[in-house]
Amino acid sequence: MSVLLFTSILFMGAIAAGLVGALTGLGGGVVLIPLLTLVFNVDIRYAIGCALISSIATSSGSAVAYIKEGITNIRIGMFLEIATTTGAIIGALIAVYMPTNIVAVIFGVVLLFSALMALRKKNEAADTSEKSTLARVLNLNGSYTSPAGPVEYKVHRVIGGYSLMTVAGVISGLLGIGSGALKVLAMDTVMRIPFKVSTTTSNFMIGVTAAASAVVYLQRGYIEPDLAMPVVIGVLIGAFAGSKILLKADVKKLRLLFSVVIGFLAIEMIYNGLMGSL
Amino acid sequence: MATVVGKLLRFGVLSACLVATLGGIMFLILHRSELSDFTQFRGAPEHLRSLEGIYGGLLAFDARAVIQAGVIILIATPILRVALSIFAFALERDYLYVAITVIVLLIISIGMFGGLAG
Numbered sequence: 001m002s003v004l005l006f007t008s009i010l011f012m013g014a015i016a017a018g019l020v021g022a023l024t025g026l027g028g029g030v031v032l033i034p035l036l037t038l039v040f041n042v043d044i045r046y047a048i049g050c051a052l053i054s055s056i057a058t059s060s061g062s063a064v065a066y067i068k069e070g071i072t073n074i075r076i077g078m079f080l081e082i083a084t085t086t087g088a089i090i091g092a093l094i095a096v097y098m099p100t101n102i103v104a105v106i107f108g109v110v111l112l113f114s115a116l117m118a119l120r121k122k123n124e125a126a127d128t129s130e131k132s133t134l135a136r137v138l139n140l141n142g143s144y145t146s147p148a149g150p151v152e153y154k155v156h157r158v159i160g161g162y163s164l165m166t167v168a169g170v171i172s173g174l175l176g177i178g179s180g181a182l183k184v185l186a187m188d189t190v191m192r193i194p195f196k197v198s199t200t201t202s203n204f205m206i207g208v209t210a211a212a213s214a215v216v217y218l219q220r221g222y223i224e225p226d227l228a229m230p231v232v233i234g235v236l237i238g239a240f241a242g243s244k245i246l247l248k249a250d251v252k253k254l255r256l257l258f259s260v261v262i263g264f265l266a267i268e269m270i271y272n273g274l275m276g277s278l
Numbered sequence: 279m280a281t282v283v284g285k286l287l288r289f290g291v292l293s294a295c296l297v298a299t300l301g302g303i304m305f306l307i308l309h310r311s312e313l314s315d316f317t318q319f320r321g322a323p324e325h326l327r328s329l330e331g332i333y334g335g336l337l338a339f340d341a342r343a344v345i346q347a348g349v350i351i352l353i354a355t356p357i358l359r360v361a362l363s364i365f366a367f368a369l370e371r372d373y374l375y376v377a378i379t380v381i382v383l384l385i386i387s388i389g390m391f392g393g394l395a396g
Contacts, residue, residue, distance in 0.1 A: 004306060006314035043319040053349055057294070060287045060355050078363060078378055085385040093394055139374070207356035212386045214353045219328065219395035221321025225345035226314065229302040232352065233295055 003226070010040065011230035014054075018238020021058065023251055024118050024258045025199075027206070028235035029055040029177050033107060034265040037278055042227065044100050044107075044278055048176035049222030052214050054235040055178040059207030061236055062243060063200075071144040072200040076155065076193065079138055080165045084183070084205055085212040087169020092213040095174050096220075104273030107175050111266035114181035115259045126153035127192040134158040144197060153194050161191040173213040176222075178206035283359060283366075290355030294348045301344030308341055322346075327395075357386055 013035050014028070021028035029051035036047035063072075095103070135141055135155040143152040155161075164186035168179045180202050187198035217223055245251065272278045325331035326346045335343025360383055367375040388394075 001314050002310065003312045003314050004310035007302075007306060040316075042316040045319045046316050053352055056352050056356060057291060060291045060352070064284050064287050064291075074363065074366075075375060078360075078375060078382060081360070081382045082378065082385065085382055085389070089385065089389045089392075089394065092389070139372070208360055208382070208386075211353050211356045212389045215390045216394050218349070218353070221324075221327050223346070223349060224316065224322045225301070225326060225342040225349070226305070227316060228349055229298050229305065229345045232298055232349070233302070236291070236295060 007226075007230045010227065011234045013039065014231045014234025015238040015241075018054075018058070018235035018240075019242045019245075020238075020258050020262070021235070022239045022242025023246065024115070024255055024262065025180070026114050026118055026262065027055055027178050027180055028058050028239050030111060030114060031262065031265075032231065032235065033175070033177070034111070034269055036227075037104070038265065038268055038272070044104055045222050046224050046227055048095075048103075049217050049224060050176075050227050050231045052176035052210050052217055053223060053228055053232055055172075055176070055210040056207050056214065057232050057236050058239045059178065059203055059210070061239060062203055063207065071196050072204050073140070073142045073193075073197050074201075074204070075138070075142070076140050076187070076191075076197075077201045077204045079140065080162060080186075081205055081208050083162045083165035084169035084172065084209040087166040087171075088173035088209045088213040089216070091170040091173020091175075092216040093173075094170070098174065101273045101276045101278055103175065104269050104278040106171075107177075108266045108268075108270035108273060110171060110175065110177070110179065110182075111269065112263060114179075115262040115266065117181040117185065119256065119259050126151045126194045127156065128152055128154055130154045131156050132158050142197070144194075146196075151194065153197065154192075156192040157190050161186045164190055169209055172206075172209045173216075176210070176213070176217065178202075178210060180206055283362060286359060286362065287355060290351060290358070294352040294355070296348075297351060298345050298348030301341050301346075301348060304339075304341035304344060357383075360386070 017031040017035050018028040021031045032051045032054055033047045036042040037044050135158050140155040143150050168182035171179045183202040184198050187193040332343050332346045364376055364379045
């Protein structure tokens with residue numbers, strides 16, 4: 001395929017990936033890896049490099065909107081960043097010794113889990129009972145404004161959340177994805193942080209986590225400019241359009257449909273990984 | 279402070295996109311009829327894997343180096359945001375979080391300068 005044709009098709013694919021990523025809340029990078037490997041037959045290492053910078057782009061792009069709303073808890077984010085950046089570097093180190101078909105299988109499992117997470121019920125209520133001394137010492141408890149007035153929340157099980165964040169970091173570093181689903185799981189289910197705060201804080205953390213391992217991948221030659229150019233621009237356009245649609249339309253059915261599609265892609269990745277063809 | 283961070287993020291993403299688009303146009307003009315094949319992993323050209331190499335490529339008007347410069351801006355944006363938070367926490371006299379943020383920045387630096395590429 002000529003460079004011009006390949007770049008054009010890839011650009012369209014990246015727009016679609018950004019759109020689906022925004023509508024499902026999974027992020028463009030996650031959709032990009034199956035698209036590049038299964039559809040375009042691109043080596044998974046190049047796909048990981050592309051996903052990594054797409055994750056950074058969508059994280060920074062949507063953070064602009066979140067900061068205005070003022071619900072991101074920077075202290076929770078920064079404290080847990082110690083865990084995710086450490087994990088990300090460990091993940092990037094392990095990646096060298098990991099056969100690519102195993103990486104594909106791990107990716108498929110994480111993707112399947114993320115698609116299921118996107119469909120589950122969210123933790124809307126703020127927990128106001130104070131259970132963690134560590135949360136108080138680290139000043140993690142916070143509040144945000146809602147239409148019904150300010151909502152105070154207390155953070156639970158800091159050590160459990162921190163441990164799960166380390167795992168999320170390792171997976172980010174290994175697969176080049178933001179692993180937002182795992183981050184939200186850690187904050188939402190373990191630390192009992194309300195959904196609004198955990199989603200925006202997770203988004204803040206994704207960019208920093210991805211940046212920590214991106215430099216290692218750049219030095220390793222995973223970030224190929226020929227692919228990065230259409231992919232980054234396309235994912236950003238798609239994610240931007242997706243966030244506009246989210247504000248206007250009720251996307252429940254669309255989200256369900258896309259999650260099923262992503263589930264199938266995940267199984268396809270696992271299958272191809274097991275057969276050794278990725 | 280929130281507005282400064284918001285501006286940094288917007289500026290980072292937009293300028294990264296702009297630089298990558300510029301490099302992309304140069305790249306398509308120069309290489310449009312060559313063949314694309316990424317089914318085998320060879321890795322990006324050696325000089326596009328380091329800051330010095332990309333800088334050298336920029337001076338030589340290498341289209342791929344221009345795209346890669348856009349990528350560098352993109353990677354630098356969240357790191358700058360962390361750096362900026364050190365000042366934000368210092369202004370609030372929250373020295374515990376100044377320390378936590380410095381630790382995060384140190385970990386990122388190990389990733390950058392630790393020679394971990396293998």
